Amino acid sequence: MSATVEFTIDGKEIPAQPGQTILEAAQQAGVYIPRLCWCKGLVPHGSCRVCTVLVNGRPQAACTQPVAPGVVVENNTEKVTALRRNIIEMLFVEGNHFCMFCEKSGNCELQALAYRFGITAPKYPYLFPQRDVDASHPDVLLDRNRCILCGRCVRASRDVDGKHVFDFVGRGPHKRIAVNAAARLAETDLKVADKAVEVCPVGAILKKRVGYAVPVGQRQYDQQPIGSDIEAAPAGGR
């Protein structure tokens, strides 16, 4: 496929097809743009803002912003990195993320991003919100303590599974993930094999009784930082 649009990311010429997003074109060219709410196979959402880049100096979500000829994109620069670090740190303090015993540790995209950005502890105060755990489903655990409101499960359930199990309710700090039932996850038609269960980037939606089956050292991000697969093999990655 011949490229018809050219633009630059951090000074590097990136070929792209019209209609691609900056994130997709970058990924195809082996440039990793960090992301959380974006997920291969789901429509972009542009909500987490971790993929924020500067397009001709203006902050834009790379997962939703289409490519345009000749634009200058800043990705891996001091200014953009500082913005992203702040976003990641805020995601940590807005939930109850205890990596030390979380079974998603080592496979968690939020944790992996923190490691990639060298965040050892957030500089913002923890909010310690009151969140609940919905363990009613026989095969799936919903732990809202760890939800970052990325909406992957919402889109996957609606667009891939065709079920609409999850959705958001509330606004601002009161926004939370809800299930399409009077009360609990068990009352929905969610199945453990659904795409909505698979796509959670953190430990909020988990297959029950899997736990720590993968030993430390063999988990997804134990050896290489998140994004290394894209940088090593263009067009790869999640």
Added chain:
Amino acid sequence: MVASTSNGLKRVVIEPVTRVEGHGKVTLLLDEQNKVHQARLHIVEFRGFERFIQGRPFWEVPVLVQRLCGICPVSHHLAAAKAMDRIVGGEQLTPTAEKMRRLMHYGQFFQSHALHFFHLVSPDLLFGFDADVAIRNVIGVAAKYPDLAVQGVMMRKYGQEIILRTAGKKIHGTGAIPGGVNKNLSIAERDFLLKDAEQMLTWARGALKLAKDYTLAHLDELRDFGSFESNHLSLIGASGELDLYHGGLRAITATGEKIFDHVDYQRYLDYIAEEVRPWSYMKFPFIKSLGPERGWYRVGPLARLNTADRIDTPEAEAARQEFMAVTQGKPNNISMAYHWARMIELLHSMEKIHALLHDRDLQGTDLVVRGPRREETVGLIEAPRGTLFHHYVVNKDDQIVRANLIVSTTNNNEPMNRAVQKVAQDHLSGRQLTEGLLNRIEVAIRAYDPCLSCATHALGRMPLEVELLAADGTRLDRRSRG
């Protein structure tokens, strides 16, 4: 932390107790002639794990609850995993799973016992209880006995290397999962650990000799130091052998009569109860049939050596026979004999590690078993500091609804208090307090290797302040360090 009391007694506080794991304090009540009226060990931390694991999924518990401690987290990891084995109906582990867990456990015993003996206790034994505090510490040991200091560090490191290769991390790993383990031991990992195994055996023999020689050379002095008669309790193997990982419960009296034997620990509540006293955050367990007054007991290395009929590794068994000969085969009730007993276990652990590393089952691939589901479960293990009880109730949604943990040091609560009282009465009563005299109280506590919070790691010199107040509250004497 210093106060005069309403009945005219002086209150002396040792806070914190040093060279132990965790934070505690000792209070002494003295009259005007400095006679000791009361001596108590207080545990000043409150953990609350039993409450805040409620609602968490059961498979998370072995990883979560081990955060109680940074010294022997493997004990909590394995006790919880043993409990969760029963929840998934997987308590009949595969040979690979059980041996991987045992290797992890012996590795932990090795590092924990080495840490305690070399880093925390050796200054008292090598320099004397009254030695200058400036040298009576691990730095002093390193300066005067550099070989011993290096051995202590390297033995602890070796134990941690085993834990890394069985649990995935040196501290707070994930190796034991409900019904089994998540990895085996690769050939490369086995060969790495075998490389230093002979050296570790040699050093373990040396540490045992040091503890034995010290105890025998000072037996007249130590026989009565903080000592008292007590019951003893531990897990025991099917044929009465020392077993640190699994078995039934055995309790014996101070003279060796069995109170109960080979008890299925799922029914521990039929045999053990806990008393609450208003002045301590730590409960006081006791054997139900004897009541709180007579039913308290000791756990840990001394208790295990007393309850065991034999040890199933040859060098440790020979050492056990020498140990038991001191008390003519009857239970040994000498508090300071804990150190000797602990070093017998150090050697036993290394013998076990050595044998396991040659066992091909560790390279097996059958790691997890499952069976009929249960909702209530008890997991017991012998931790380095003694018998560790984990009791959980899980609802049908897989969440913990109730938990009860009796940690090793809790079992030794009454014995440690007795040891403190005995030393205070024998050595301090009626005398001018000195740092060396006060250290004797800590020496007695250290014999039990307490992990006072089962969480914090209070290694090294911590600030200590002791004040002696007259009956009217005026300060007569003050000593501080740190």
